[in-house]
Amino acid sequence: MQTKSRFDRNSPEIKAYLNELAHQFVREGIMVAFPTCLPGMTTPITHDESHITALDINSEGHVYGGTSGRQAHLFGAAFHGLTGIVLDAGAVPGSTTTEAICCGTSRVIAFVNGPQGGRAVAMPHLDLAEDWIQEWGLEEPVLKDLGECVPGEPVVHAISAPSGKTVAGVTTRHLFTVDVESGVITVVGEAPGRGHLAMGHAGVFGQDEGTQLWHFDVASGHIRRAAVHLPDGEWAGPLRWARDRHSGLLFTADAAGRLFSFDENKGFRALGRAHLAPVGPMAVVPDGRLFGFCGDEMANLFSCDTVSGSFTNLGVAASILEQRRYGYQFGDAVTGPDGEIVFGEDDNGGHLWLYFPKIKGAISTPLTP
Amino acid sequence: MSSRPEIDRRTFMKVGGGVLAAGLAPSLGAEARALGGTPYAVKWYPFTGHPDSDTCWSLSVGPDGRIYAAACAESLPGGVVKPVRYNEQRDDLDYLFDLAEKVDDPGDSGRASQCKIHYSFAPSMHDGVLYMATHLSGPPIDLPVYSPWYSWHDTKRCFRGSALLAFDTRTDRVLWWDTLIPKEGCRCLLHDEERGLLYAMSYPRDHFIIYDLRSRKRRDVGRISSINPQALFLDKRHRVWTSSDYGRLVRYTPETDRLEISPGLLAHDLNYQTGWHSVFYDVAPSPDGECVYASTWCPNPRLMRIWPNEGEWPRVEDLGPATQLRDTSFPIDMYRDHCGGLTFGGDGNLYYVASRWRDSKYNPTPESRKQNEGVVWRLDPQTLKREEVARLEHPTGMAHYVSRGAVDHNGDLFFGHVGNHPSGIFKVSMPADRKRRNAHLPIRMWG
Numbered sequence: 001m002q003t004k005s006r007f008d009r010n011s012p013e014i015k016a017y018l019n020e021l022a023h024q025f026v027r028e029g030i031m032v033a034f035p036t037c038l039p040g041m042t043t044p045i046t047h048d049e050s051h052i053t054a055l056d057i058n059s060e061g062h063v064y065g066g067t068s069g070r071q072a073h074l075f076g077a078a079f080h081g082l083t084g085i086v087l088d089a090g091a092v093p094g095s096t097t098t099e100a101i102c103c104g105t106s107r108v109i110a111f112v113n114g115p116q117g118g119r120a121v122a123m124p125h126l127d128l129a130e131d132w133i134q135e136w137g138l139e140e141p142v143l144k145d146l147g148e149c150v151p152g153e154p155v156v157h158a159i160s161a162p163s164g165k166t167v168a169g170v171t172t173r174h175l176f177t178v179d180v181e182s183g184v185i186t187v188v189g190e191a192p193g194r195g196h197l198a199m200g201h202a203g204v205f206g207q208d209e210g211t212q213l214w215h216f217d218v219a220s221g222h223i224r225r226a227a228v229h230l231p232d233g234e235w236a237g238p239l240r241w242a243r244d245r246h247s248g249l250l251f252t253a254d255a256a257g258r259l260f261s262f263d264e265n266k267g268f269r270a271l272g273r274a275h276l277a278p279v280g281p282m283a284v285v286p287d288g289r290l291f292g293f294c295g296d297e298m299a300n301l302f303s304c305d306t307v308s309g310s311f312t313n314l315g316v317a318a319s320i321l322e323q324r325r326y327g328y329q330f331g332d333a334v335t336g337p338d339g340e341i342v343f344g345e346d347d348n349g350g351h352l353w354l355y356f357p358k359i360k361g362a363i364s365t366p367l368t369p
Numbered sequence: 370m371s372s373r374p375e376i377d378r379r380t381f382m383k384v385g386g387g388v389l390a391a392g393l394a395p396s397l398g399a400e401a402r403a404l405g406g407t408p409y410a411v412k413w414y415p416f417t418g419h420p421d422s423d424t425c426w427s428l429s430v431g432p433d434g435r436i437y438a439a440a441c442a443e444s445l446p447g448g449v450v451k452p453v454r455y456n457e458q459r460d461d462l463d464y465l466f467d468l469a470e471k472v473d474d475p476g477d478s479g480r481a482s483q484c485k486i487h488y489s490f491a492p493s494m495h496d497g498v499l500y501m502a503t504h505l506s507g508p509p510i511d512l513p514v515y516s517p518w519y520s521w522h523d524t525k526r527c528f529r530g531s532a533l534l535a536f537d538t539r540t541d542r543v544l545w546w547d548t549l550i551p552k553e554g555c556r557c558l559l560h561d562e563e564r565g566l567l568y569a570m571s572y573p574r575d576h577f578i579i580y581d582l583r584s585r586k587r588r589d590v591g592r593i594s595s596i597n598p599q600a601l602f603l604d605k606r607h608r609v610w611t612s613s614d615y616g617r618l619v620r621y622t623p624e625t626d627r628l629e630i631s632p633g634l635l636a637h638d639l640n641y642q643t644g645w646h647s648v649f650y651d652v653a654p655s656p657d658g659e660c661v662y663a664s665t666w667c668p669n670p671r672l673m674r675i676w677p678n679e680g681e682w683p684r685v686e687d688l689g690p691a692t693q694l695r696d697t698s699f700p701i702d703m704y705r706d707h708c709g710g711l712t713f714g715g716d717g718n719l720y721y722v723a724s725r726w727r728d729s730k731y732n733p734t735p736e737s738r739k740q741n742e743g744v745v746w747r748l749d750p751q752t753l754k755r756e757e758v759a760r761l762e763h764p765t766g767m768a769h770y771v772s773r774g775a776v777d778h779n780g781d782l783f784f785g786h787v788g789n790h791p792s793g794i795f796k797v798s799m800p801a802d803r804k805r806r807n808a809h810l811p812i813r814m815w816g
Contacts, residue, residue: 021519297574324595348593
């Protein structure tokens with residue numbers, strides 16, 4: 001039996017639906033997918049080794065990252081001045097995932113997992129401030145294996161202390177530190193590793209048993225278990241965090257996509273809820289807006305006004321500048337020096353996605369002379 | 370500049386629909402060009418048994434040597450696909466079944482419908498089965514259009530998934546069905562019969578899928594890029610090949626379970642193209658199994674010959690453009706500038722259909738000719754010389770966008786066509802001296 005359509009093209013519902021479809025990709029701002037190479041001059045990181053799962057940014061605004069896949073690669077990237085390059089520093093032998101990248105004052109420490117365990121690897125700061133339009137010169141970076149962090153335990157995440165001299169990390173069962181300069185790894189004590197860590201004013205927060213956070217004071221080396229109770233929510237999944245560099249506020253979401261801000265003195269405050277769950281990588285721009293991805297398999301970009309708590313669905317990622325590409329899965333995010341966000345694409349042939357948010361208050365109407 | 374305004378896809382479908390709207394009876398699908406004994410006589414077979422059909426994306430020869438085609442209905446909300454077969458005794462089409470009914474996903478489900486089969490017929494020679502997998506795009510019955518991106522997380526609207534059917538051509542029964550790719554459509558399908566594996570490309574996420582026919586389990590090997598390649602092909606070492614957004618070969622090697630990207634680029638116009646969008650549109654195997662012939666899905670489609678069994682990466686021979694010169698300062702409509710229907714005839718020559726259109730500068734044909742024409746070309750693999758052997762002609766509609774071509778066991782050529790309402794297929798009768806029995810063998814194992 002042949003079917004016949006059942007709708008009125010002129011109904012408000014259908015018009016609204018068509019309007020939604022017309023704006024299903026990147027409803028605000030501009031996304032640019034940048035390949036993991038010097039475009040036109042070097043080859044990108046191998047297709048199945050380029051899931052970008054960890055990013056960090058240093059004080060010069062250079063982005064460092066790591067990939068996952070058949071082999072894990074470490075890279076540096078810069079997008080200001082005469083740069084516009086992702087420089088592959090090479091694959092880390094025996095590693096298949098990058099769990100964290102931590103920019104220190106003197107170098108970058110990466111944390112990878114693979115058949116050789118959960119390891120720390122040092123990467124020198126890359127000389128990215130060249131004239132990448134006309135001519136350039138540089139040495140190939142040498143990666144240095146600092147060893148297994150905790151024998152037999154995969155690394156879950158790590159984060160740089162504000163000093164840039166120490167990195168705090170966690171395996172599935174232990175908390176450890178790495179001295180950035182010397183590369184010495186010290187196991188501090190027991191603490192479960194679930195999800196990402198967050199950097200507070202003076203210490204690190206990590207997901208403890210149940211619905212609590214542990215706290216690690218970097219200066220004293222003291223771990224306080226069950227230091228903070230998470231608010232009512234669904235906390236079975238691994239946590240992701242974003243930090244407002246200016247206010248110091250932290251943000252996290254529960255498994256249902258509910259977003260909370262966290263002030264170390266005032267505690268948690270419930271904001272709104274993303275239209276999809278889980279919430280993935282997030283970053284906060286200088287005006288206080290938070291941007292992130294939500295949903296599995298085909299993530300949607302969203303923004304959250306962290307004052308009002310209101311959410312906006314910004315649709316599926318798509319790049320129409322530099323590379324024409326849809327973006328479906330993202331692994332990490334950092335905020336760049338000018339408020340742009342760099343998302344790492346966690347997919348085959350992963351790109352760095354630069355997101356330039358719409359200027360706050362700009363009204364999207366047709367331009368008039 | 371005669372080629373502006375261009376005909377975008379929506380207009381293309383609408384214009385085609387006008388044929389039906391004008392009340393043209395299906396009987397008009399009689400011989401369009403009464404060429405009787407003329408070499409390469411052309412005949413149009415509209416899908417009158419499925420008048421809602423607007424496209425024919427799949428046309429293949431079955432394991433029985435007969436021609437199968439997909440009468441797709443993707444513009445109509447709730448539209449469904451019906452596989453058809455050319456009946457040489459009646460010189461007409463047999464409508465095999467309503468696929469949506471067979472897979473319990475009717476057109477009025479409220480989800481995106483089982484509207485088409487897109488380059489996804491794949492034969493199985495040992496048991497006479499023709500595998501077929503569905504694709505998406507047809508909107509739910511109560512919506513005008515469908516977007517797989519927008520509705521991905523909508524359990525009410527999202528496409529249930531590509532349905533894989535095993536159709537027994539010996540008994541005309543559907544033996545079984547399964548969901549090949551949840552939520553996504555199947556752009557193209559390939560059967561490695563020796564290993565009992567089906568390979569597919571998903572849409573929209575462009576993932577490479579492997580389906581084990583013994584265990585009936587699927588495996589997602591991962592994403593390739595963004596622009597769906599429109600064809601997969603198999604080499605002697607059971608490696609599966611396709612292409613990426615940037616015009617590179619993509620190779621899946623079962624032994625390493627990896628998708629690898631070639632260092633070299635596929636053929637494209639070096640004057641103004643970079644290789645971007647030079648993805649495969651159609652790929653036909655050479656009868657000796659040593660090489661394949663391919664066309665790209667790109668403005669100014671290019672013909673290539675690829676030798677997958679040679680070297681670390683295959684040698685790719687650029688055989689030049691398949692269509693005419695044009696104004697390259699304007700992005701021509703991809704429904705006008707097109708090449709498809711690659712297939713080998715019983716005479717050992719490659720046949721394909723390339724579009725040709727009136728252009729005041731590059732092809733100033735008289736007004737008496739149609740604006741767009743589908744030209745059947747014959748390419749001699751030895752000399753690479755090309756000859757125009759026929760023009761496809763529809764009694765009233767379009768005849769320039771051929772999706773796939775195949776040769777049946779009698780040695781005649783058939784082409785699936787996109788854009789008319791109803792859609793249909795062309796038969797091009799081969800000259801007697803170029804025909805042979807079982808001309809479809811060795812059979813192409815992909816759609």
